[in-house]
Amino acid sequence: MLLLTLLDTLGTFAFAVSGALKAVRRGMDLFGLTVLAVVTAIGGGTIRDVMLGRQPFWFHDSSYILLSLAAALIVFGLYRVVTRGETLLLWFDAVGLGAFTVIGATKAMDAGLGAVGTIVLATLTGIGGGIIRDLLAGDVPVVLRKEVYASACIIGAALFWYLARWHVSQAISMPVAMLVVIVIRLLSLHYHVGLPRAPVPAEPPQEP
Amino acid sequence: MLLLTLLDTLGTFAFAVSGALKAVRRGMDLFGLTVLAVVTAIGGGTIRDVMLGRQPFWFHDSSYILLSLAAALIVFGLYRVVTRGETLLLWFDAVGLGAFTVIGATKAMDAGLGAVGTIVLATLTGIGGGIIRDLLAGDVPVVLRKEVYASACIIGAALFWYLARWHVSQAISMPVAMLVVIVIRLLSLHYHVGLPRAPVPAEPPQEP
Amino acid sequence: MLLLTLLDTLGTFAFAVSGALKAVRRGMDLFGLTVLAVVTAIGGGTIRDVMLGRQPFWFHDSSYILLSLAAALIVFGLYRVVTRGETLLLWFDAVGLGAFTVIGATKAMDAGLGAVGTIVLATLTGIGGGIIRDLLAGDVPVVLRKEVYASACIIGAALFWYLARWHVSQAISMPVAMLVVIVIRLLSLHYHVGLPRAPVPAEPPQEP
Numbered sequence: 115m116l117l118l119t120l121l122d123t124l125g126t127f128a129f130a131v132s133g134a135l136k137a138v139r140r141g142m143d144l145f146g147l148t149v150l151a152v153v154t155a156i157g158g159g160t161i162r163d164v165m166l167g168r169q170p171f172w173f174h175d176s177s178y179i180l181l182s183l184a185a186a187l188i189v190f191g192l193y194r195v196v197t198r199g200e201t202l203l204l205w206f207d208a209v210g211l212g213a214f215t216v217i218g219a220t221k222a223m224d225a226g227l228g229a230v231g232t233i234v235l236a237t238l239t240g241i242g243g244g245i246i247r248d249l250l251a252g253d254v255p256v257v258l259r260k261e262v263y264a265s266a267c268i269i270g271a272a273l274f275w276y277l278a279r280w281h282v283s284q285a286i287s288m289p290v291a292m293l294v295v296i297v298i299r300l301l302s303l304h305y306h307v308g309l310p311r312a313p314v315p316a317e318p319p320q321e322p
Numbered sequence: 323m324l325l326l327t328l329l330d331t332l333g334t335f336a337f338a339v340s341g342a343l344k345a346v347r348r349g350m351d352l353f354g355l356t357v358l359a360v361v362t363a364i365g366g367g368t369i370r371d372v373m374l375g376r377q378p379f380w381f382h383d384s385s386y387i388l389l390s391l392a393a394a395l396i397v398f399g400l401y402r403v404v405t406r407g408e409t410l411l412l413w414f415d416a417v418g419l420g421a422f423t424v425i426g427a428t429k430a431m432d433a434g435l436g437a438v439g440t441i442v443l444a445t446l447t448g449i450g451g452g453i454i455r456d457l458l459a460g461d462v463p464v465v466l467r468k469e470v471y472a473s474a475c476i477i478g479a480a481l482f483w484y485l486a487r488w489h490v491s492q493a494i495s496m497p498v499a500m501l502v503v504i505v506i507r508l509l510s511l512h513y514h515v516g517l518p519r520a521p522v523p524a525e526p527p528q529e530p
Numbered sequence: 531m532l533l534l535t536l537l538d539t540l541g542t543f544a545f546a547v548s549g550a551l552k553a554v555r556r557g558m559d560l561f562g563l564t565v566l567a568v569v570t571a572i573g574g575g576t577i578r579d580v581m582l583g584r585q586p587f588w589f590h591d592s593s594y595i596l597l598s599l600a601a602a603l604i605v606f607g608l609y610r611v612v613t614r615g616e617t618l619l620l621w622f623d624a625v626g627l628g629a630f631t632v633i634g635a636t637k638a639m640d641a642g643l644g645a646v647g648t649i650v651l652a653t654l655t656g657i658g659g660g661i662i663r664d665l666l667a668g669d670v671p672v673v674l675r676k677e678v679y680a681s682a683c684i685i686g687a688a689l690f691w692y693l694a695r696w697h698v699s700q701a702i703s704m705p706v707a708m709l710v711v712i713v714i715r716l717l718s719l720h721y722h723v724g725l726p727r728a729p730v731p732a733e734p735p736q737e738p
Contacts, residue, residue, distance in 0.1 A: 137674070145681050146674035152650075160581070165368070165378055169641070170581055176646030225377070230384030234360070245458070250661070252670040254460040258345070258354035265353050373576070373586055433585070438592030442568075453666070462668040466553070466562035473561050 118213065118288060125210020126178055130155040130185035131196065131203060133247045138193055140251050150247055151186035152179055158242030162218050162235055166225050204303060212295035215240040215267040216288050219274045229275050236271035237264055240295075262302035270295035326421065326496060333418020334386055336411055338363040338393035339404065341455045343411075346401055348459050358455055359394035360387055366450030370426050370443055374433050412511060420503035423448040423475040424496050427482045437483050444479035445472055448503075470510035478503035534629065534704060541626020542594055546571040546601035547612065547619060549663045554609055556667050566663055567602035568595055574658030578634050578651055582641050620719060628711035631656040631683040632704050635690045645691050652687035653680055656711075678718035686711035 133154030137147035156178055160170040172178045189196050196203075218239025222232040241257045241264045248255040257263045274291035278284070341362030345355035364386055368378040380386045397404050404411075426447025430440040449465045449472045456463040465471045482499035486492070549570030553563035572594055576586040588594045605612050612619075634655025638648040657673045657680050664671040673679045690707035694700070 140670070140674075142674050145678075149674060149680065164372055164580055165381075167375065167377055167583065169583055172650070173581075173641075173643050173647045176644055179646050179650060225381075227381050228384055230387050231381045234380070234387060249457060249665060250671060250674060254348070255458060258350050258357060258458060262353075264357065372580055373589075375583065375585055433589075435589050436592055438595050439589045442588070442595060457665060462556070463666060466556075466558050466565060466666060470561075472565065 118217070118292075121209050121213040121292065122217065123181065124206055125213040126155045126181055127185050128203060128206030128210045129214075129243050130182035131189055132207060132244070133182075134186045134189035135196065135203075136247060136251050138189065144190060147190060148183060148186045150250060151189070152182040153250065154243045154247040155182040155185070156243065157246040158214055158218070158239045158244075161242040162221060162239040165235065165238075166221060205300070208296045208299040208303075211240050211263070211267065211299055212270065212292035214243075215270050215295050216274060216292045219271045219291070220284070220288070223275065223278060229272070232275050233268055233271040236274070237267040240264070240267040262298060266295045266298040266302070269298060326425070326500075329417050329421040329500065330425065331389065332414055333421040334363045334389055335393050336414030336418045337422075337451050338390035339397055339411055340415060340452070341390075342394045342397035343404065344455060344459050346397065352398060355398055356391060356394045358458060359397070360390045361458065362451045362455040363390040363393070364451065365454040366422055366426070366447045366452075369450040370429060370447040373443065373446075374429060413508070416504045416507040416511075419448050419471070419475065419507055420478065420500040422451075423478050423503050424482060424500045427479045427499070428492070428496070431483070431486055437480070440483050441476055441479040444482070445475040448472070448475040470506060474503045474506040474510070477506060534633070534708075537625050537629040537708065538633065539597065540622055541629040542571045542597055543601050544619060544622030544626045545630075545659050546598035547605055548623060548660070550602045550605035551612065551619075552663060552667050554605065560606060563606055564599060564602045566666060567605070568598045569666065570659045570663040571598040571601070572659065573662040574630055574634070574655045574660075577658040578637060578655040581651065581654075582637060621716070624712045624715040624719075627656050627679070627683065627715055628686065628708040630659075631686050631711050632690060632708045635687045635707070636700070636704070639691065639694060645688070648691050649684055649687040652690070653683040656680070656683040678714060682711045682714040682718070685714060 130151040133150040133152070134147050137150040140146075142150065156170070156172050160172070163170045215236045219232055219236035221239075222235040227235065241255075244257060245255040270291045273294055274287055277287035277290065338359040341358040341360070342355050345358040348354075350358065364378070364380050367386075368380070371378045423444045427440055427444035429447075430443040435443065449463075452465060453463040478499045481502055482495055485495035485498065546567040549566040549568070550563050553566040556562075558566065572586070572588050576588070579586045631652045635648055635652035637655075638651040643651065657671075660673060661671040686707045689710055690703055693703035693706065
């Protein structure tokens with residue numbers, strides 16, 4: 115599907131840029147920046163493929179890694195320009211989240227998974243790269259701390275699964291589910307929507 | 323085996339609760355809490371299955387994830403009640419550790435692994451979920467820091483392996499090995515037993 | 531290949547020692563020390579094998595884990611002696627890096643990967659164990675923070691791939707590529723060579 119390929123490309127680029135930006139802010143050198151860009155871009159899909167018992171998608175298609183390297187070099191060379199366009203990046207990132215979630219859901223259903231398995235694997239595909247990025251940079255993963263992020267993946271994947279059960283063609287269900295993920299993500303960013311917390315004061319980060 | 327299924331269920335529930343409790347204490351929202359509950363409960367078994375070249379056990383049996391979600395919601399809604407029963411949770415947790423270790427050892431031996439491979443894989447099955455939980459929450463994994471925890475897995479898995487070598491029926495070796503893990507764990511909690519450290523002052527957490 | 535086996539053994543030992551040393555410095559007990567030694571030694575190869583859809587190399591050959599245990603016990607018992615030989619350890623570590631990278635590249639090419647896939651997988655094999663070690667100990671992985679480390683893997687793996695394309699026998703390309711990794715690593719240590727950073731002040735470690 116041409117649209118999916120385009121959005122997949124945009125998303126890979128945006129995820130790679132988010133990894134590279136975090137590396138710059140942590141004072142990492144050019145190599146650390148490159149590694150963080152690549153793992154952020156390919157991490158989620160790699161987790162998905164390994165769990166499905168397949169070889170990672172980048173084993174036989176180097177375009178994803180080359181695209182991530184290009185994103186890393188752009189951030190390295192044009193840091194000030196890139197950060198000025200950070201709103202645009204959040205849009206890219208939402209597009210990547212939607213594309214990765216739907217691709218993950220498609221592959222999970224192809225492997226015969228049920229509703230729960232499909233939703234979990236699609237969500238892991240969407241958020242996996244960002245989790246690895248944050249762990250490597252020494253942060254608690256942002257998806258665990260705030261914002262409607264993985265929730266958007268869960269809703270989109272669930273919708274995709276039900277549309278498929280009702281025999282809706284993938285030509286319709288894929289863009290629809292992807293759009294739902296993207297719109298939920300962008301709306302939550304715009305309105306600063308969050309999920310409730312349990313009514314307990316947070317402890318300091320390290321246990322006694 | 324009915325007993326094993328029962329203990330596996332208890333253990334999954336206890337591990338999910340431990341993940342959810344940690345999330346509440348870190349001030350995470352409802353989604354972070356749910357994710358941490360699920361990965362703590364299914365993390366160890368997922369690592370085991372991926373290493374064995376199988377698809378994760380929750381791909382085609384959603385009961386584990388639904389049970390973890392239930393545990394997450396209970397913690398979210400009844401935080402004060404749950405924490406009052408923390409001693410009970412440590413018992414559940416020990417039961418889970420025993421069940422997961424024995425299940426891991428069984429699957430490892432079915433795949434033809436030797437003694438060392440079986441012990442390592444069984445231990446990873448027992449402690450994997452807790453390690454992922456602590457990494458995601460930004461802590462050094464508790465099994466690396468204190469207490470006889472993984473040691474209990476190692477002894478139980480080694481015992482299980484030798485019983486199998488002596489052609490003891492699994493109907494006997496499984497509950498026996500499981501009980502050994504649980505008893506060692508509970509005794510070490512009761513008597514605050516720890517392993518020795520190398521005689522060197524600890525450095526501050528971040529290298530210069 | 532006898533030479534490769536020898537260097538693989540030296541490298542496994544050196545990686546296990548580096549994990550055990552970090553555990554001692556973090557005040558971990560004997561078990562934490564043993565776990566950190568083992569995962570540092572076998573982590574990179576395990577990631578490689580899982581991605582290739584194989585069972586980890588230590589499933590059916592317990593010598594790697596037993597060697598790592600021996601390294602852990604030596605560090606535990608002879609901490610002062612081991613630290614006095616830390617320069618020697620950096621040499622061992624460089625040898626391990628070279629051996630692991632070349633073994634990773636060989637297995638990647640056997641699986642039919644192209645240049646980019648081979649380089650990425652070989653690098654992951656070389657640096658994976660150290661990344662897991664640092665994550666478990668609560669540090670940002672050292673390969674992301676400083677020094678020509680993974681860069682040495684990348685150059686060695688690329689060289690190995692091109693030599694294979696030119697039909698150079700593995701009896702020549704393996705030691706040559708390994709030597710290149712080792713020499714680059716040791717030279718960068720000797721001359722304190724680093725890669726450039728993007729010209730931006732680093733932020734504090736935790737985001738607001």
